[in-house]
Amino acid sequence: MAEFFNKTMARNIYFGGSVFFVLLFLALTFDTHRQLPQTDNRGEITEQTSLGKRVWEENNCIGCHTLLGEGAYFAPELGNVYERYGRSTEAIKAFIKSRPEGGIPGRRSMPQFNLSDEELEALAQFLKYVNGIDTGDWPPNIQG
Amino acid sequence: MTYETQAVAKPYFIAAIGLFVAQVLFGLILGMQYVVGDFLFPEIPFNVARMVHTNLLIVWLLFGFMGASYFLVPEEAERELHSPKLAMILFWTFLIAGALTIIGYLFVPYAGLAKMTGNEFLPTMGREFLEQPSITKIGIVIVALGFVYNITMTVLAGRKTVVNVVLITGLVGLAVMFLFSFVNPDNLVLDKYYWWWVVHLWVEGVWELILGSILAYVLIKTTGVDREVVEKWLYVIIAMALITGIIGTGHHYFWIGTPGYWLWLGSIFSALEPIPFFLMTIFAFNMVNQRRRDHPNKAAVLWAMGTGVMAFLGAGVWGFMHTLAPVNYFTHGTQITAAHGHMAFYGAYAMIVMCIISYAMPIMRGRVANGRRAQVVEMWSFWLMTVAMVFITLFLTAAGVLQVWLQRYSDSPQPFMVVQDQIALFYWMREGAGVVFMIGLMLYLISFWVKEPEPVGATA
Structure with a gap:
């Protein structure tokens, strides 16, 4: 990988990406719970x-x-x-x-x-x- | 060996290999039952053999992960392991608890085992891969906590490398997600929803962190490539693993009564799940190409490159093949799933454990690498097992395609058992490939005892 893309940037994508998608997943789980009575x-x-x-x-x-x-x-x-x-x-x-x-x-x-x-x-x-x-x-x- | 306490990894690796042999043996029994329906019936019914096969897989991989951690964490942290004594206590606890559970599966009817172990008070049994009695599950949690504590204390007191921190994140994730195995509501949809938090978020989530860090460690050691470069790759790989894999859980939420938006989310994100595995392949090959030294352990390097390729094929390509909702509608719960499961587990997790064993075992036995002859035998076992697994996967895929056609897609769908009879030929061929796999595994065992005419490789 080229020099302009350094380790700190990679680490930030990892941390930022993980936190964002964990939160999104929790929000979707919450919404799924809300909707389940219609289907389950x-x-x-x-x-x-x-x-x-x-x-x-x-x-x-x-x-x-x-x-x-x-x-x-x-x-x-x-x-x-x-x-x-x-x-x-x-x-x-x-x-x-x-x-x-x-x-x-x-x-x-x-x-x-x-x-x-x-x-x-x-x-x-x-x-x-x-x-x-x-x-x-x-x-x-x-x-x- | 740089630190004395790294040696606690040895019994873990030996246990892992022993359980692996047992797992493959039960795999052959299962393959036989697919074609000779009453094979070992009613002594070992299919469901028992399958539970033994899958549970042994999980347990030997956990032994492998723990052994890997005990070996590499002290070296990365540049200090002795916090408590080698605790590591040995946990080893015997886990081995005995695991053995008792397997013996229970084999010699007590499952309903009797449920009664004996008080499943009524904390019902967690009887769900795929989580068949262990609740008391065993509690044991697993205790072992995992003790293990994570031991590893974390070691790192906290020493050097905190990216490899160490990513590995610990994966291990903590493994322990935390396993807690969802205790969630078992009477509502089947909710049961399944959280069951995947263990199963999917293990193998398509936190285990990828463990895989990535072990691979990074072995590549640093065998290629001599600058740590900065390796760590950057590791971050990118695990970033992609979690970014695609977490919402990718949605590909299990297509047909179990969950809202329709999971069809879109699951399809899109899991279609991206091959990316981290593809990166792993590129990573392994790039590091080996840019190597600054020629490590005498050629076998370990072969396993490292092999795990990259096979994980990408098994988890990535074979996963993608049936992950889009319109395809999965027809393939869900067929031999296509079995094909994917076999190659993915072998390529991603069995091979990375054999990779670290290949690297670490000679060192623990007092040499940088095994001699030429032992390595040649080991590499033969690599190719036999890997090629056999490719064929197991291809035969199961063929069986799966036919099954989908005959049972799900054609104008006059046929009943399950009628279809099974028609695809038996592919099950026979799968069993044949399974026998070759077992031969490869035996060769792997033999490679540990191969003597050299004169010792070499001690000076690298």
Whole structure:
């Protein structure tokens, strides 16, 4: 780099730029919080969906699935699974319940988690709540 | 070695390499499960193996960063480390806590681990990369605080170089951003919003400061280029990293229920994120071209140039490929993401850790550089691992493009598992490239034991 651009100038860009963009990011975060009630489907958050989120977390579902596109890419997207299963929490529950303990020879298979009825219902309600989040029309189609 | 206490870096580096081997082993298991679905099922289900794979990556890189800091900070500060004893206590704490966590993942069902460790009282588990039990997370915070304290005290009492100050800024940032791993609201959108404050602001934020300062240190040492020049470059690189990377977080806020303006902000700023990585490549090559000495450690210089190029390709080019919102709409959460993740982590962070190990390890073993034969083996391992990673990335990219087409873009979108079966060929090829990577890594290990016919390089 040429002589006219010295270390002090570089340092000032670093400090000034960082401070400016940290502040901008905080301001945008504040605004995002303000706008979220319109999109994040918080009206559907209940004690049951909160329990469902815990069941989701404590069985490490994200270790195979994506949820709104984030997670592992080994198993289907579940942000829209409620839609894909014909808007039926019963169908979701039936699938989770039906997984064979020993898997399927040669194939990927979801483990049998032996969830209680209460946990199953909560998990299905959680997935229904997630399905209602306004994601800007993502995923592109029902297959996720 | 200029200062005796720099030697505490050695166990950190050894632990890092050991965990790296384990990480790659689990990577091979995962690759196998992609094509032979019931491989090791139900003993090691995919989600467990993946958690082990990604958590080992994070832990070995942290060991590498800490080792790098213990090695270079005393030398830059021109004084002994504040407390080598604390450094060793934290080493064993971190290693044992890490090992127990991994053992927990492997031998206890995850829900049982959550119960055992009281996740109900402070629920933080079960989110990607942050799967550690809350008690482990608290342990990580304690280790990080002790480590930052030790390093900061060393610098405060000594010479404050730009390399030191930037490194500490990165390390403090790492510790502070990790605190957001304790934020886990029941509102999924908010959960995801702050989850990225750990994940994105680590790897596309403060870790770049750590990467930049380690690279700058190695280049100063191996090329003999004037410190003023190197420091100016370092400032420009980290300035661009933060200017683009902070608002660049927005490329994760496209489809998770956040306001629409993030589509614009995320696309524009993250499209600029390759700039700091490009600068790093230019920086490394420029310094080596302008070198005032020929350092006998050719392998370390190769790693330094390699990390510049591969970070730019993996983080920069492969990141840019799917970062614009209209593209990401189709590629989000597919094998394209996996392709980018692999090359970016290898190029930016695995390689910089191997770079500092390559530079520092011979010195800690009492020589300026390894002999010719050991270096040749190390450079072979460099090329095997790097080329293998390029192919892993290319195969995953091919799989990803097909996946997007079949599942998301064509007129008759097909279900996830139907598509997975059709792209299995690319998963097989990825697994093959993974085996080559493992061979490269074994060669890397061997390079530490290669004996010379007669010792050389002691006089540079």
